[in-house]
Amino acid sequence: MFGLDKKHTNLLLLVAALTMLAPFILNPFPEGSGMAQFNAGYPDLMQRFVIFGIFAIGFNILFGLTGYLSFGHAAFLGVGSYAAMWMMKLLTMNVIPAIAVSIVVAGLFSLLVGWISLRRSGIYFSILTLAFAQMSYALAYSVLTPITGGETGLQPKLQDPRILDGALEAGASPRANLFGLEMTSSFEWSVGSWLFTFNVGYYVAAVAMLLSFYMAIRIFNSPFGMMLRAIKSNQQRMNYTGLNSKPYTLAAFVVSGMYAGLAGGLMVAMDTQVGAERMFWTASGEVVLMTILGGAGTLIGPVLGAGMIKYMENIMSKINETILHQWFAFLPDGIENLLVAMVYPFIGKGWHLTLGLIFMLVVIFLPGGLVEGGQRIARLFKRKKPSSDTPDGKTTPAE
Amino acid sequence: MGILEVKNVGKRFGGLQALGDVNLSVAENTVHAIIGPNGAGKSTLLNVLVGKLIPDTGSVMFDGKSVLGRKPYEINQMGISRVFQTPEIFGDLSVLENMLIPCFAKRDGAFTPNAFIDMFRDREIVERAEQMLEEMNMADARNDNAATMSRGNKRRLEIGMCLAQEPRLLLLDEPTAGMARADTNNTIDLLKQIKDERDITIAIIEHDMHVVFSLAERITVLAQGTPLVEDTPDKIKGHPKVREAYLGESQDAA
Numbered sequence: 001m002f003g004l005d006k007k008h009t010n011l012l013l014l015v016a017a018l019t020m021l022a023p024f025i026l027n028p029f030p031e032g033s034g035m036a037q038f039n040a041g042y043p044d045l046m047q048r049f050v051i052f053g054i055f056a057i058g059f060n061i062l063f064g065l066t067g068y069l070s071f072g073h074a075a076f077l078g079v080g081s082y083a084a085m086w087m088m089k090l091l092t093m094n095v096i097p098a099i100a101v102s103i104v105v106a107g108l109f110s111l112l113v114g115w116i117s118l119r120r121s122g123i124y125f126s127i128l129t130l131a132f133a134q135m136s137y138a139l140a141y142s143v144l145t146p147i148t149g150g151e152t153g154l155q156p157k158l159q160d161p162r163i164l165d166g167a168l169e170a171g172a173s174p175r176a177n178l179f180g181l182e183m184t185s186s187f188e189w190s191v192g193s194w195l196f197t198f199n200v201g202y203y204v205a206a207v208a209m210l211l212s213f214y215m216a217i218r219i220f221n222s223p224f225g226m227m228l229r230a231i232k233s234n235q236q237r238m239n240y241t242g243l244n245s246k247p248y249t250l251a252a253f254v255v256s257g258m259y260a261g262l263a264g265g266l267m268v269a270m271d272t273q274v275g276a277e278r279m280f281w282t283a284s285g286e287v288v289l290m291t292i293l294g295g296a297g298t299l300i301g302p303v304l305g306a307g308m309i310k311y312m313e314n315i316m317s318k319i320n321e322t323i324l325h326q327w328f329a330f331l332p333d334g335i336e337n338l339l340v341a342m343v344y345p346f347i348g349k350g351w352h353l354t355l356g357l358i359f360m361l362v363v364i365f366l367p368g369g370l371v372e373g374g375q376r377i378a379r380l381f382k383r384k385k386p387s388s389d390t391p392d393g394k395t396t397p398a399e
Numbered sequence: 400m401g402i403l404e405v406k407n408v409g410k411r412f413g414g415l416q417a418l419g420d421v422n423l424s425v426a427e428n429t430v431h432a433i434i435g436p437n438g439a440g441k442s443t444l445l446n447v448l449v450g451k452l453i454p455d456t457g458s459v460m461f462d463g464k465s466v467l468g469r470k471p472y473e474i475n476q477m478g479i480s481r482v483f484q485t486p487e488i489f490g491d492l493s494v495l496e497n498m499l500i501p502c503f504a505k506r507d508g509a510f511t512p513n514a515f516i517d518m519f520r521d522r523e524i525v526e527r528a529e530q531m532l533e534e535m536n537m538a539d540a541r542n543d544n545a546a547t548m549s550r551g552n553k554r555r556l557e558i559g560m561c562l563a564q565e566p567r568l569l570l571l572d573e574p575t576a577g578m579a580r581a582d583t584n585n586t587i588d589l590l591k592q593i594k595d596e597r598d599i600t601i602a603i604i605e606h607d608m609h610v611v612f613s614l615a616e617r618i619t620v621l622a623q624g625t626p627l628v629e630d631t632p633d634k635i636k637g638h639p640k641v642r643e644a645y646l647g648e649s650q651d652a653a
């Protein structure tokens with residue numbers, strides 16, 4: 001189906017089912033129960049899951065396939081965001097032009113950055129991309145303030161021209177929409193003590209992610225994708241096989257830049273704001289972590305990695321000391337306090353510590369990321385065939 | 400006129416004259432061996448031929464066209480394929496994928512952004528790759544990871560990948576270096592078969608005299624960056640200058 005073989009059609013359908021049913025799947029605990037704080041099925045977080053999923057899927061096309069480690073992909077995310085915001089200011093609050101333009105502008109910018117950075121490989125390439133991203137960040141903060149809004153960033157304003165939209169009614173504020181359907185609007189469904197939220201913005205982003213995922217599958221299975229893996233495997237042999245690795249790498253760079261731009265455009269479509277911090281180097285590093293954590297070079301890995309990191313960032317960080325005391329309340333006071341003291345550094349603001357530990361464990365013991373972990377578990381259960389699953393799953397992240 | 404004409408090629412590395420004044424003509428559809436002691440400049444010459452190095456002086460003509468200043472991939476597309484001293488294959492890819500890549504390179508050229516076709520549905524290419532694997536006797540290994548193969552098989556695969564491009568000139572740099580006797584003999588047989596079955600010119604650098612005398616129709620002896628003599632294997636065997644410069648040592652060592 002869709003020009004894919006059976007295995008990949010199934011994978012796509014599975015991912016489609018999971019994203020469409022996410023409002024249920026991510027809200028397994030009844031409202032008001034002690035576990036409700038682990039529910040992730042609220043619009044803001046679900047949107048972030050799929051948007052960062054897109055970002056990581058695109059990053060993986062460059063890093064996972066060619067092995068070129070970019071440390072500046074947040075720049076394309078940021079540029080995509082600014083471009084989308086300007087569409088909302090100048091044209092319309094409809095998200096379609098905003099998203100389309102964010103992809104194009106990020107693609108053009110990544111063509112420039114890639115063309116220069118790809119003159120070098122290895123660590124020098126990484127440093128060049130990092131330098132570009134930090135320059136973009138600095139420019140957005142200072143010189144380019146008229147375009148970027150500097151420190152305050154940009155939001156749609158009432159007085160923006162928005163030539164395609166009619167005048168707003170008195171007291172109304174500009175809202176991002178899809179042909180009138182507002183991104184922020186949600187349908188809530190309560191079943192017993194469960195509450196499920198179906199948010200327009202989430203579904204728009206989820207459809208974008210499914211399309212992105214589908215394109216990634218196509219690229220992985222194409223001769224083009226194989227050439228990208230060949231670059232990572234042995235660039236020397238590639239050049240002596242009559243293939244010019246330069247345009248292949250540049251194409252991969254631009255495609256991943258466009259994915260980043262799409263993610264940036266979707267962020268603006270969801271929360272109608274943008275600031276320079278979106279381009280900061282930590283944001284570039286985050287997508288590297290997501291990809292490696294999930295499994296670089298695998299199809300589903302980056303999505304899993306993005307989900308895991310965003311879940312921890314939003315859920316783990318909310319657990320505080322009081323909640324810990326509640327959990328351990330059944331224990332004698334001394335032990336309770338001891339346990340709380342031991343666990344405390346790893347939760348709340350300490351979630352970075354937990355993430356760092358998990359990351360270290362994955363890199364050391366599961367170089368193929370969460371996907372490799374999943375494959376190992378699957379192999380334990382069905383010993384009969386040593387699973388030729390994703391052949392990509394075997395590739396280890398580039399050194 | 401040979402298919403490959405090397406004229407007055409010189410290459411200097413700092414103070415070292417790696418190639419002095421090399422003149423070499425390789426006739427079409429022959430096997431031409433280049434021998435010489437360590438450091439004679441054999442690999443340097445080969446690197447000049449494939450565009451990895453640019454010589455300081457001289458010219459290199461392949462099939463009447465200059466190769467100098469062209470990128471390695473361009474020279475390959477002209478019809479020159481190279482086998483490396485240590486087999487260079489795509490270790491992370493399957494054996495079949497290794498063979499698909501040169502087939503795509505041959506048909507589609509140096510760069511084709513064909514991201515929307517499924518490579519295994521490109522029947523023409525897949526059939527060609529599978530046929531090449533058959534010819535190399537490695538069809539059974541098609542789904543294996545290339546990195547897991549023995550050195551002899553990696554060499555075989557590498558040669559097969561070069562042949563898939565139907566090159567007019569095949570360059571081999573010590574193809575049997577570090578191989579066990581059995582693997583060496585297999586490689587000799589494979590190369591003999593290639594030269595019998597195809598219209599192909601082979602230039603081979605080799606230390607192993609057994610390999611050289613089993614295959615070569617002409618031999619050039621290189622010493623200190625300059626060709627000493629060029630002749631048929633029989634003449635080379637008895638040549639006093641050659642014995643002095645090269646064969647004597649090598650036979651003592653053996």
Ligand SMILES: Nc1ncnc2c1ncn2[C@@H]1O[C@H](COP(=O)(O)OP(=O)(O)OP(=O)(O)O)[C@@H](O)[C@H]1O
Pocket residue numbers: 412415417435436437438439440441442443444
């Ligand atoms: N890139 C380089 N930079 C500096 N010197 C080099 C370089 N490549 C080769 N040389 C030197 O040039 C000389 C010729 O080297 P080359 O590798 O061509 O010899 P060779 O005939 O292939 O020897 P061997 O039989 O050991 O492979 C040697 O002295 C070598 O050290």
Ligand SMILES: [Mg+2]
Pocket residue numbers: 441442443
């Ligand atoms: Mg050598």
